[in-house]
Amino acid sequence: MQDEIQEDDLEAGPGPTTQAHREMQRNEQTPITQETDIIFVERNHDPARQHNNLRNITVWEGKVPSSNNPKYAFNKQQAEQTKYADAPYMPQLIEASREAITGVLQEELRRKDQIKTALVVNATYVNYKYKGKGDPTDKANYETKELNTYHRGKMGVLLSEKDIDKHLAKTY
Structure with a gap:
């Protein structure tokens, strides 16, 4: 088996550097299926x-992973305005990223003993307007308009790690 790899691999040779090269080649060919958390x-x-x-x-x-990550599957385009308006996006986002947010707040508490904090989300909204001709299922037949806006949660004072969960529950 080792001889077969060395015949196929022009970089192959004795030593750890070429072994790492072969392993890196194999890793590059393996598709990454699981997206990371925020x-x-x-x-x-x-x-x-x-x-x-x-x-x-x-x-x-932090950047929210795509909806390919099952934990963030709610982060998708909504075609109907009523469905969009009813979607509890912010509570779902806070819940999905609660562990990461808690880690950040714990780190800040270790540094400063007490903190005043507010969670702010910079959201990008895309509005699609049908041009009036062509296949309505094709996105190329739509004009897009992006809107960047900030959503700011309630300000809270954290005196200890016990206050974090209560703050996250009240934020949005």
């Missing part, structure tokens, strides 16, 4: 905003 990254404050109080603010940013 991951938060701490952002630096904007140097263009020179207000003294902004230096005390910590901003964490």
